[in-house]
Amino acid sequence: MSKEVAQFLGNSAQLSSLGFAVITASGVITHTNSAFCEMLAISAPDAIVERSLVEHVASRFYSTSADLSQALKSPDFSSIELHLEHDSKPLTLQIASGDSGLRMLVAVQLPKPAVDSAYFNTLSHRDPLTGLGNRMLLDEAIASWQPRDPEVLSLAVIMIDLDRFKTVNDTLGHGAGDTLLKLVAKRIQSATRDQDTVVRMGGDEFVVLHTIGLQPSGAESVAKRIVELMSRPFLIDGQQVNIGASVGIAALNHGTANITDLLKHADLALYEAKAAGRGIVKFFEPALALQAMERRNLEIDLRRALALKEFILLYQPQVNMTDGTLEGFEALIRWQSPTRGLVSPTDFIPLAEETGEIHAIGEWTLRMACKEAMNWDGRFSVAVNVSPIQFESERIVDVVRNALASTGLPPERLELEITEGVLMKDFDNALKQLWALKSLGVGIAMDDFGTGYSSLSYLNSFPFSKIKIDQSFVRGESSPKSRALVQAIISLGANLDMKTIAEGVETKEQFDQLAAGGCLAAQGYLISRPISTMAIAEFISNLKNQKKLS
Structure with missing residues (x-):
């Protein structure tokens, strides 16, 4: 643990009413403050330091230690909230990721003061990289949403997935990828209003909970704006980065009858958008749910x-x-x-x-x-x-x-x-x-x-024993262009000492023309x-x- 963390726990944290502790990646407690010991009914700090937190919870609390163990292992959450029961007093533990695999634990006895509530809301509901909301915040926002006007249910989920983001990580490194995600977050926020909830779901996937304007036209307008913004170049460490975004939308009372299905339906629409060629916006339709079930x-x-x-x-x-x-x-x-x-x-x-x-x-x-x-x-x-x-x-x-x-x-x-x-x-x-x-x-x-992009360079790199002429060229053999392409492939194979075989030969005319051109097998x-x-x-x-x- 760093000297700064040790000094913090040794001075100001000791005076706090919040319980603080630091644990290793394996769940072993290394440092605590007095409030943490009191809340977990520990007589002295030395009694728990260098011990497993999970073992301690299993021996003293009614809550299952399996939940806590799973929370400690999970890489998908920067923080998580668990409710433990000790002497009928509810206790909330916040587990946040830190540097070098360490985790910071914050404990508070319920009910919490209002200032603590705001602090914990920030800790548990925010994505630490981009500052956007996280999945927990989104779930709560959807569950608590109420229409302003009974005549207009203006709620939609806009799900965004970045195109070609993996290429950035692979070529420029994960540091550049993180920088890109921060820039993406700012652009998405610029396309929304204050009443909207913007969330990073994880990886390169984002969600906007759109609560302004009539649906689905309001969500469509925001989604198209986001796609346009994502198509603009980003500048990272002096290098231009070009990505894009695919978007799926699900709107309440527009194919989605239940508010709890919004996320699932938006995800199905996003899958359809990516399958359709990326860089486009797709709305959820009931047929997509049927297709998903069939799949x-x-x-x-x-x-x-x-x-x-x-x-x-x-x-x-x-x-x-x-x-x-x-x-x-x-x-x-x-x-x-x-x-x-x-x-x-x-x-x-x-x-x-x-x-x-x-x-x-x-x-x-x-x-x-x-x-x-x-x-x-x-x-x-x-x-x-x-x-x-x-x-x-x-x-x-x-x-x-x-x-x-x-x-x-x-x-x-x-x-x-x-x-x-x-x-x-x-x-x-x-x-x-x-x-x-x-x-x-x-x-x-x-x-x-011949149906891909770089066949010639591949032939130069590896001595294939045979080249298969795609049946699309064989079927089009009646046209001059197709015949020229087929003849070029046959000649290429002969010059590179690679056998040529034509697939999809269905007529005697096709067979004879291919044979006359020098194709060796069919x-x-x-x-x-x-x-x-x-x-x-x-x-x-x-x-x-x-x-x-x-």
């Missing part, structure tokens, strides 16, 4: 699907465009839900990535594809899609290595398909893992080539729809017979 049910079912063995793999054949011989199959996951039927990966993979379930699902897919490929009659390759999220855990190399080892599949028969998203988030880390995967002997294909409905693992043996046999007859 929640989907998430619950998805978490159970792997354990209940509801996932299956289908395989789409890939053929050589020169002679039509079979080269391998791409493994495509499907969710065979007993209530939803066959669910496409486009409907559940994004949710699996968001919830983290993609790690378990991706590992299962890789292992099952390798296992089933071992049963094929021939040394055909199997291609497996890998999500960018799987690279974040840094386990992907071990996952692939274990799948090969447990199934016995030769590494040269496995091909991993990745998109640019793998490289866009953490380029250096992703590149390191891609080289480690290549060292295992597996092939690495860039999927959906997959799509013209060749075959995705088939079950049980149908692969028959497919291989029929393809061989066709070759013999031709």
